[in-house]
Amino acid sequence: MARIVAGIGSSHVPAIGAAIDLGKTEEPYWKRVFSGFEKSKEWMRETKPDVAIMVYNDHATAFSVEMIPTFALGCAAEFPPADEGWGPRPVPVVQGYPALASHIAQSVILDEFDLTICNKMEVDHGLTVPMNLLFGNVGQDGHWPCPVIPLAVNVVMYPPPTGHRCFMLGKAIRKAVESYPEDLKVVIFGTGGLSHQISGPRAGLINSKWDKAFLDNLSSHPEKLVKIPHVDYMREAGAEGIEMVMWLIMRGALDDKVDEVYRFYTVPASNTAVGHIILANKPKGARRAAAPKGAPKRRPAAAKPKAKAPARRAAARAKVQTVRG
Numbered sequence: 589m590a591r592i593v594a595g596i597g598s599s600h601v602p603a604i605g606a607a608i609d610l611g612k613t614e615e616p617y618w619k620r621v622f623s624g625f626e627k628s629k630e631w632m633r634e635t636k637p638d639v640a641i642m643v644y645n646d647h648a649t650a651f652s653v654e655m656i657p658t659f660a661l662g663c664a665a666e667f668p669p670a671d672e673g674w675g676p677r678p679v680p681v682v683q684g685y686p687a688l689a690s691h692i693a694q695s696v697i698l699d700e701f702d703l704t705i706c707n708k709m710e711v712d713h714g715l716t717v718p719m720n721l722l723f724g725n726v727g728q729d730g731h732w733p734c735p736v737i738p739l740a741v742n743v744v745m746y747p748p749p750t751g752h753r754c755f756m757l758g759k760a761i762r763k764a765v766e767s768y769p770e771d772l773k774v775v776i777f778g779t780g781g782l783s784h785q786i787s788g789p790r791a792g793l794i795n796s797k798w799d800k801a802f803l804d805n806l807s808s809h810p811e812k813l814v815k816i817p818h819v820d821y822m823r824e825a826g827a828e829g830i831e832m833v834m835w836l837i838m839r840g841a842l843d844d845k846v847d848e849v850y851r852f853y854t855v856p857a858s859n860t861a862v863g864h865i866i867l868a869n870k871p872k873g874a875r876r877a878a879a880p881k882g883a884p885k886r887r888p889a890a891a892k893p894k895a896k897a898p899a900r901r902a903a904a905r906a907k908v909q910t911v912r913g
């Protein structure tokens with residue numbers, strides 16, 4: 589059975605890709621950003637996923653204002669880097685995983701999430717920058733260490749999907765992965781954000797307080813995030829801060845309770861806050877770990893003796909008095 593072992597949240601700032609491509613990673617400004625991903629790359633090398641699902645958004649390269657699917661799943665065998673105006677980034681062609689991608693498409697669509705299926709698609713910095721940050725700079729002639737299933741989400745033209753819809757799609761993706769018979773270790777990325785606005789009177793807006801609260805809740809209380817309306821993202825995190833809803837697809841694909849493996853936050857990179865988090869599902873078997881031998885047996889909650897009726901009534905009366913008082 590395939591299983592999702594971890595989720596990775598990462599900004600996908602285009603200037604990070606440019607810094608890599610132009611050999612600026614050792615410059616102090618950029619070193620501050622890249623050094624925050626060193627531990628993550630180490631974790632990724634140890635984790636050795638068989639496949640990565642990459643939730644990202646297309647920035648008018650594969651799609652345009654003429655046609656923007658809300659959710660588009662890449663089912664092709666490969667995804668070339670897109671020309672974003674300066675020629676394609678010098679990174680390897682991304683290898684897909686058509687069998688698993690088609691399985692996810694079938695499972696998720698039959699679960700009533702109407703994905704667009706893409707059998708041919710170029711991928712832009714939204715996908716390739718997080719690849720570099722987590723897998724390193726493998727160069728144009730190298731190979732990414734694992735195949736990737738891209739999931740492009742519309743966050744560039746109103747209306748984007750709600751946070752709740754994204755979170756529920758994550759759950760459906762998890763169900764799909766876990767019904768795939770091959771034994772695969774899968775990681776899922778949520779990319780974009782964090783707070784930023786690239787045009788208009790508020791260009792350059794960064795809201796670190798909002799970003800950090802988002803990361804806290806993503807880790808421990810994702811249910812608080814799914815209710816945030818679009819207008820709050822835009823008001824608090826800038827017009828492009830709406831990209832953060834994509835992190836909720838990643839979070840929805842994980843356990844309710846996760847282990848936070850790592851977190852990094854820095855400002856700015858270009859005019860954007862850079863956020864990064866790794867959340868791991870507990871290893872199988874750890875969720876219901878057996879008590880060590882000889883440990884005293886805990887009494888099930890249901891077996892606790894109930895207070896007698898008069899005592900319960902007295903306690904209730906005391907509570908009411910406390911509230912009134």
Ligand SMILES: [Fe+2]
Binds near residue numbers: 831
């Ligand atoms: Fe973006």
